[in-house]
Amino acid sequence: SKLPEFAAIGRSNVGKSSLINCLTGNDKLAKVSKEPGMTKLINHFLINDTWYLVDLPGYGFAKTASREARASWLDFTKDFFISRDALVHVLLLVDGSLPPQQVDLDCAAWLAECEVPFAIVFTKADAAKKGAPTPAQNVRAFKKALSQVLEVLPWCFETSSRSGRGRSEVLGYLASLRELARRNGGP
Numbered sequence: 001s002k003l004p005e006f007a008a009i010g011r012s013n014v015g016k017s018s019l020i021n022c023l024t025g026n027d028k029l030a031k032v033s034k035e036p037g038m039t040k041l042i043n044h045f046l047i048n049d050t051w052y053l054v055d056l057p058g059y060g061f062a063k064t065a066s067r068e069a070r071a072s073w074l075d076f077t078k079d080f081f082i083s084r085d086a087l088v089h090v091l092l093l094v095d096g097s098l099p100p101q102q103v104d105l106d107c108a109a110w111l112a113e114c115e116v117p118f119a120i121v122f123t124k125a126d127a128a129k130k131g132a133p134t135p136a137q138n139v140r141a142f143k144k145a146l147s148q149v150l151e152v153l154p155w156c157f158e159t160s161s162r163s164g165r166g167r168s169e170v171l172g173y174l175a176s177l178r179e180l181a182r183r184n185g186g187p
């Protein structure tokens with residue numbers, strides 16, 4: 001049978017490549033780009049010969065992004081979610097160094113609407129900017145905003161690819177989901 005897949009999505013520059021490197025423990029595995037929007041193609045990372053981490057294109061959604069660009073990202077991603085029967089779970093990455101962004105709230109609402117099982121992984125939990133809210137405050141604000149949209153909050157993890165914070169929690173979560181899928185005879 002097919003190996004189980006987990007997909008990571010998020011805004012460009014959210015820290016997806018860094019997180020994938022952090023989770024897989026291989027700096028050469030995912031390309032970390034300095035410029036936003038470099039993760040254009042789908043990359044499959046085979047982990048321990050037993051499961052895949054799938055790197056989906058980031059949603060750009062700069063203020064200038066066209067309606068067409070957004071629509072094509074949504075179409076593309078939705079097609080992917082529908083067509084992948086090995087897909088177990090999605091990780092929605094949210095930048096913990098920023099206050100709640102509407103596009104991320106929209107994406108979470110959209111996943112819930114499509115009944116795609118997902119968890120939220122906040123990135124950059126280490127990032128402290130002078131005079132700006134802390135990542136802990138940003139996370140709290142995001143959850144509060146999300147609770148106004150969703151009846152049930154998804155599992156949330158606070159991570160830092162710099163410090164490794166949250167790494168074992170996320171890996172443990174993915175392992176338990178794989179075990180569950182295996183017992184249910186899924187992928």
Ligand code: GDP
Binds near residue numbers: 039058159162163
């Ligand atoms: P991607 O476009 O989502 O793949 O993001 P990258 O992994 O390329 O990271 C985007 C930027 O965020 C880079 O400048 C990284 O150095 C920075 N970054 C990524 N992860 C972290 C983190 O855990 N903490 C901090 N402080 N910065 C991070």
